[in-house]
Amino acid sequence: MAKTFVVALYKDEEVLMKAVKHIKTAGVKITDALTPFPVHGLDEAIDVPETRLHTAGFLFGLLGFLTALTCMTLISTVDWPINYGGKPNFSLPAFIPITFEVTVLFASVGMVITYFLRNGLSIFNSTEVIDERITDDHFALLFDATEFTDEGMAKVNNILQESGAVEVNMRTMEKYKNLNR
Amino acid sequence: MNQNFILPDKLRNIFFGVLGAGVLFLIIGMIGAWGNPSRIFTALLYNSFFFLGISIIGLFFCAVHEIGFGGWMISVKRIAEAMSTFVPVAGIILLVTVLIGMHDIYHWTHSELYDINGDQYDALLAKKTSFLNAGFFSVRSIIYIALWIGLVIWFRRNSLALDKTGSIETYRKSKMISAIFLVVFAVTSSTCTWDWLMSIDPHWYSTLYGWYCFASIFVSGLCTIALIAMGLKSMGYLEYVNKEHIHDLGKMIFGFSIFWTYLWFSQFMLIWYGNIPEETLYFYQRFNGGYKFVFFLVLFINFVFPFFTLITAGAKRTFGVMLFACPVILLGHWLDFYVLTMPGAVKESNGIILELGIALCYTGGFLLWVFWQLQKAPLLQTTHPFVQESLYHHT
Numbered sequence: 001m002a003k004t005f006v007v008a009l010y011k012d013e014e015v016l017m018k019a020v021k022h023i024k025t026a027g028v029k030i031t032d033a034l035t036p037f038p039v040h041g042l043d044e045a046i047d048v049p050e051t052r053l054h055t056a057g058f059l060f061g062l063l064g065f066l067t068a069l070t071c072m073t074l075i076s077t078v079d080w081p082i083n084y085g086g087k088p089n090f091s092l093p094a095f096i097p098i099t100f101e102v103t104v105l106f107a108s109v110g111m112v113i114t115y116f117l118r119n120g121l122s123i124f125n126s127t128e129v130i131d132e133r134i135t136d137d138h139f140a141l142l143f144d145a146t147e148f149t150d151e152g153m154a155k156v157n158n159i160l161q162e163s164g165a166v167e168v169n170m171r172t173m174e175k176y177k178n179l180n181r
Numbered sequence: 182m183n184q185n186f187i188l189p190d191k192l193r194n195i196f197f198g199v200l201g202a203g204v205l206f207l208i209i210g211m212i213g214a215w216g217n218p219s220r221i222f223t224a225l226l227y228n229s230f231f232f233l234g235i236s237i238i239g240l241f242f243c244a245v246h247e248i249g250f251g252g253w254m255i256s257v258k259r260i261a262e263a264m265s266t267f268v269p270v271a272g273i274i275l276l277v278t279v280l281i282g283m284h285d286i287y288h289w290t291h292s293e294l295y296d297i298n299g300d301q302y303d304a305l306l307a308k309k310t311s312f313l314n315a316g317f318f319s320v321r322s323i324i325y326i327a328l329w330i331g332l333v334i335w336f337r338r339n340s341l342a343l344d345k346t347g348s349i350e351t352y353r354k355s356k357m358i359s360a361i362f363l364v365v366f367a368v369t370s371s372t373c374t375w376d377w378l379m380s381i382d383p384h385w386y387s388t389l390y391g392w393y394c395f396a397s398i399f400v401s402g403l404c405t406i407a408l409i410a411m412g413l414k415s416m417g418y419l420e421y422v423n424k425e426h427i428h429d430l431g432k433m434i435f436g437f438s439i440f441w442t443y444l445w446f447s448q449f450m451l452i453w454y455g456n457i458p459e460e461t462l463y464f465y466q467r468f469n470g471g472y473k474f475v476f477f478l479v480l481f482i483n484f485v486f487p488f489f490t491l492i493t494a495g496a497k498r499t500f501g502v503m504l505f506a507c508p509v510i511l512l513g514h515w516l517d518f519y520v521l522t523m524p525g526a527v528k529e530s531n532g533i534i535l536e537l538g539i540a541l542c543y544t545g546g547f548l549l550w551v552f553w554q555l556q557k558a559p560l561l562q563t564t565h566p567f568v569q570e571s572l573y574h575h576t
Contacts, residue, residue: 040575041575050494054493054494058492085454085456086456093446093449093450093453093454094450094454096446096450097450
């Protein structure tokens with residue numbers, strides 16, 4: 001879905017952090033921020049909700065835990081029972097190391113795959129960059145242009161200029177997906 | 182900011198109340214345990230070790246962060262330091278206990294085991310006499326305690342000097358003391374547990390025993406730091422300690438609870454798998470004689486409970502959850518030392534009233550001592566180079 005944004009570009013992360021505060025106190029809603037590297041504290045400043053990736057990790061881990069335990073139990077008690085050193089066929093302590101390993105494997109690989117899928121990162125996907133300069137030394141704040149009237153647009157423009165933006169312009173993204181909300 | 186702590190009379194009375202309750206339990210327990218000196222001395226030994234461990238972890242916590250440039254700990258450094266000043270008290274009680282009660286706690290001190298013509302001759306223990314003999318044992322115990330007391334006093338004195346001078350030389354000196362302490366502690370934390378706790382079962386040995394006990398006391402020490410920090414905060418001090426600092430303490434509590442479980446399980450599984458009588462004896466004693474419930478309860482409290490309580494970031498950042506979790510984990514590790522020592526020294530379980538009495542006495546004394554030490558210095562060390570980093574700490 002194509003979406004039009006007001007894009008404010010900044011040249012420094014500290015200016016950016018101050019600008020975010022300034023814009024928020026002026027009552028303008030920030031849709032997204034795009035930066036060349038992670039800026040500490042920016043997530044909280046623009047009210048990005050906490051990631052749910054760790055919940056996914058827990059669920060993948062649980063899946064791995066159950067898979068390993070069921071597999072080993074079925075193999076060693078039903079399918080192919082073998083007597084190892086007089087131990088019972090269902091020996092929980094012996095299963096725990098493998099259960100642990102499979103839990104870690106499922107959780108880590110699952111989280112990586114989830115992350116890539118959710119962010120649309122793969123070799124078959126081309127990513128759309130709103131401005132080439134944000135991959136180098138510029139920091140962009142995005143504002144949903146459809147929310148502003150013409151008057152409001154002029155006001156927002158002023159606020160952004162005040163906040164230290166080096167450039168404010170309109171851009172359209174063809175397949176924007178807001179992952180923050 | 183109000184940085185000079187004054188212990189309110191009400192709180193002091195509560196601590197004295199805990200101490201009094203402990204004495205009461207102690208008297209009741211002593212009536213029950215009279216005529217069983219093994220139990221009395223072992224109870225005193227493991228309680229002393231538990232509180233000595235918590236105290237020495239105070240210094241370990243400071244030293245590790247001092248060496249690793251861990252700036253965030255400055256906000257709770259005074260608490261850890263005050264805890265470390267309890268080392269002389271617990272250490273000397275422990276030393277007196279092992280020196281007087283040696284014959285009652287440790288089976289290997291009995292001289293008839295080494296009489297080659299006697300019917301109780303023990304060939305295995307006879308081979309260990311070069312290490313396990315009363316003289317060398319006493320010397321080692323004295324050395325551990327003396328080294329720890331010396332380093333605690335040195336570190337504390339230097340830290341108080343830093344308050345006055347604020348010079349970078351004093352700070353560098355504290356790094357040097359930390360380095361010396363960590364080297365000393367790396368060796369003594371293992372060997373002291375072999376001597377004081379593992380030699381209760383002299384035929385049995387485990388190479389990870391030292392780390393196991395270290396993990397146990399480290400988690401307990403971290404819980405104590407977190408609890409005292411939250412307690413001081415509720416009294417209106419330490420306004421700069423916020424959920425970020427408690428979150429970091431919570432992460433370490435969580436991590437080292439898992440580490441403790443890892444060691445517990447490694448020890449258990451290898452012995453279970455190998456199934457050699459002289460090794461399985463250790464678990465046989467704990468599965469019988471009335472210890473089985475406590476033995477598995479310890480695993481539950483120290484692993485399952487913190488794992489599910491503290492797994493989310495939100496839980497570690499909520500004071501209520503931490504205030505609930507920390508005392509439970511402390512209780513779990515206290516019970517852990519109970520099952521580490523009691524089955525070897527006292528064959529059958531005899532209830533826990535005496536042990537509880539000693540623990541309450543120690544708790545009251547420990548808190549009185551720590552809060553008395555907290556009054557002696559400002560709660561925030563403003564002359565430390567990392568103090569700003571600690572105030573703006575952010576996870």
